[in-house]
Amino acid sequence: MVRIIRALSSEKIGAHIVVMGWVRTKRDSKAGFSFIEINDGSSLKGLQIIADAELPNYKDDIHKLVTGCAIKVTGSLAASPGKGQTVELKADKIEVLGWADPDSYPLQKKRHSFEFLRSIAHLRPRTNTFGAVARLRSSVSHAIHSFFQERDFIYIHTPIITGSDCEGAGETFRVTTLDLENVPKNGNQIDFSQDFFGCPANLTVSGQLEAEIYALSMGDVYTFGPTFRAEDSNTSRHLAEFWMVEPEMAFCDLDADVSLSIDFLKYLFAYVLNNCTEDMQFFNRFIDSSLLKTLEALITRDFEFITYTEGVELLLKAGEKFEFPVQWGVNLHSEHERYLCEKVFKRPVVVVNYPRDIKPFYMKLNEDGKTVRAMDVLVPGVGEIIGGSQREDDYDTLFERMKKTGINVDDYWWYLELRKFGSVPHAGFGLGFERLIQFLTGLDNIRDVIPFPRTPGNVSF
RNA sequence: UCCCCAGUAGCUCAGUCGGCAGAGCAAGUGGCUGUUAACCACUAGGUCCGCGGUUCAAGUCCGUGCUGGGGAGCCA
Numbered sequence: 001m002v003r004i005i006r007a008l009s010s011e012k013i014g015a016h017i018v019v020m021g022w023v024r025t026k027r028d029s030k031a032g033f034s035f036i037e038i039n040d041g042s043s044l045k046g047l048q049i050i051a052d053a054e055l056p057n058y059k060d061d062i063h064k065l066v067t068g069c070a071i072k073v074t075g076s077l078a079a080s081p082g083k084g085q086t087v088e089l090k091a092d093k094i095e096v097l098g099w100a101d102p103d104s105y106p107l108q109k110k111r112h113s114f115e116f117l118r119s120i121a122h123l124r125p126r127t128n129t130f131g132a133v134a135r136l137r138s139s140v141s142h143a144i145h146s147f148f149q150e151r152d153f154i155y156i157h158t159p160i161i162t163g164s165d166c167e168g169a170g171e172t173f174r175v176t177t178l179d180l181e182n183v184p185k186n187g188n189q190i191d192f193s194q195d196f197f198g199c200p201a202n203l204t205v206s207g208q209l210e211a212e213i214y215a216l217s218m219g220d221v222y223t224f225g226p227t228f229r230a231e232d233s234n235t236s237r238h239l240a241e242f243w244m245v246e247p248e249m250a251f252c253d254l255d256a257d258v259s260l261s262i263d264f265l266k267y268l269f270a271y272v273l274n275n276c277t278e279d280m281q282f283f284n285r286f287i288d289s290s291l292l293k294t295l296e297a298l299i300t301r302d303f304e305f306i307t308y309t310e311g312v313e314l315l316l317k318a319g320e321k322f323e324f325p326v327q328w329g330v331n332l333h334s335e336h337e338r339y340l341c342e343k344v345f346k347r348p349v350v351v352v353n354y355p356r357d358i359k360p361f362y363m364k365l366n367e368d369g370k371t372v373r374a375m376d377v378l379v380p381g382v383g384e385i386i387g388g389s390q391r392e393d394d395y396d397t398l399f400e401r402m403k404k405t406g407i408n409v410d411d412y413w414w415y416l417e418l419r420k421f422g423s424v425p426h427a428g429f430g431l432g433f434e435r436l437i438q439f440l441t442g443l444d445n446i447r448d449v450i451p452f453p454r455t456p457g458n459v460s461f
Numbered sequence: 462u463c464c465c466c467a468g469u470a471g472c473u474c475a476g477u478c479g480g481c482a483g484a485g486c487a488a489g490u491g492g493c494u495g496u497u498a499a500c501c502a503c504u505a506g507g508u509c510c511g512c513g514g515u516u517c518a519a520g521u522c523c524g525u526g527c528u529g530g531g532g533a534g535c536c537a
Contacts, residue, residue: 024496024498026497027494027495027496027497027499028494028496029493029494029496030492030493030494031494031495033495033496034496035495035496035497035499037497044475048496048497050495060489066488067487080495081495082495082496082497083495083496083497084496084497085497101518102471102487102488102489103489104471105471106471106472107472108471108472108486108487108488108498109486109487109498110472110473110486110487110498111472111473111474111486111498112472113472113473115529115530116472116473118529119529171535178508206537216510227537229535229536229537231534231535231536232462232535233462233534233535233536234462235531235532235533235534235535235536236530236532237536237537238537239537242537243537244537261516293465323533332536333533334532334533335533372476373469382534382537383536383537384537385537386537387536387537430537432536432537433537436537437537444474444531445530454523457528
């Protein structure tokens with residue numbers, strides 16, 4: 001069997017091949033043959049099959065083919081006299097592998113709304129858009145590994161289930177085997193000693209703390225895996241289950257962290273333009289017509305680079321009426337980030353050195369004692385795509401901050417101990433994989449860039 | 462979780478001032494054509510999201526619930 005992408009590109013005219021796929025559309029000609037376009041997911045473009053009425057099962061099978069049927073075609077590749085394709089397959093034999101009743105098959109030869117397609121997530125990868133998204137996710141995943149492997153980073157598999165309520169930030173999903181109908185109690189408290197792990201356990205909200213362990217042994221490492229947040233977020237850029245890329249580098253400060261994140265993004269932009277050309281052109285044509293232009297410009301152009309304090313000054317000078325007033329010390333709101341990114345600079349912006357009190361305990365305190373070495377990369381349309389920082393590597397400073405922010409230092413004894421034995425400056429960042437795919441495709445809703453979105457009230461499929 | 466909007470044929474939607482339920486596409490039938498989301502004609506297709514209320518009369522007005530969308534917060 002030959003994948004259609006190969007039949008279209010590398011197979012020679014006259015080659016005798018077998019292809020299998022799903023019928024996208026069929027056009028009958030009473031002159032004595034049918035055009036059948038099939039797609040097997042290997043490429044956006046399908047293969048046109050020429051089915052002659054002389055074929056033995058033409059009346060019984062081929063004539064009845066409709067969108068969604070699965071077929072196996074044996075034939076020879078020929079130059080196509082028609083417009084729209086260079087080659088086509090002249091069928092010697094067509095077998096129907098699976099029928100699709102046109103009265104109940106929900107996909108049609110027309111545009112469907114993304115909302116409707118979400119309700120049929122088991123069939124939506126058969127559409128152009130979701131096929132393209134799936135291929136792009138696969139290619140970008142590959143590129144992520146290539147980028148880090150080429151730079152001698154070690155891929156670390158951090159745990160999905162964790163015993164500590166990581167960072168104390170973000171609601172977590174509890175993992176338990178306790179009988180919820182009859183929870184064992186110690187007085188009023190749940191008796192977790194009877195639970196599977198003998199203590200409370202959660203799904204990870206970040207692999208960072210464990211990645212730091214390996215960075216402080218192996219230098220440059222990265223993780224790439226699923227992450228879980230039980231927040232009741234109902235927006236076009238939040239998922240309860242999403243994928244995150246988290247590099248962590250020893251002997252690294254914030255400046256090096258920032259420049260790696262920019263190199264990383266530019267590498268990925270260039271990769272998809274060079275390797276996912278057909279799918280990217282599709283997104284450019286049907287989703288966002290400025291996509292290719294924007295990505296091409298970003299590869300050569302510098303990102304904007306400002307401090308939080310400069311950002312606040314720009315916003316105060318802007319004379320814009322914001323719903324949330326701007327003031328040094330409060331977090332930048334969505335409208336502020338968008339203003340800086342989309343109005344002031346019109347390109348990705350890196351913001352560094354945020355106030356200490358609005359950032360997590362593990363970020364490295366600056367000499368001013370008021371700000372931390374944090375960085376966010378903001379992109380037009382999506383907002384925050386990367387968040388990172390240099391980590392606090394001084395034992396006493398970290399201990400004090402944990403105490404102050406109410407983190408249980410006993411639970412994080414191992415994290416503190418890393419600052420006791422051979423502590424070195426280190427830094428890292430987290431990239432939201434789906435937000436990157438949103439930026440690369442121009443798709444508005446994050447639920448349309450992951451195969452099976454998990455959001456509050458939705459775990460179907 | 463909060464604010465706003467929407468829910469009508471398989472899909473995308475229209476439905477005026479409260480007065481007979483509509484179109485395009487898809488499907489079925491027939492015609493035509495090396496066709497390109499093919500084209501032309503005809504046919505069939507409805508719990509107007511659920512529940513309650515106002516009214517002679519509700520798709521339309523009111524209340525409520527559910528689902529979806531946009532925005533906000535939280536964040537990647």
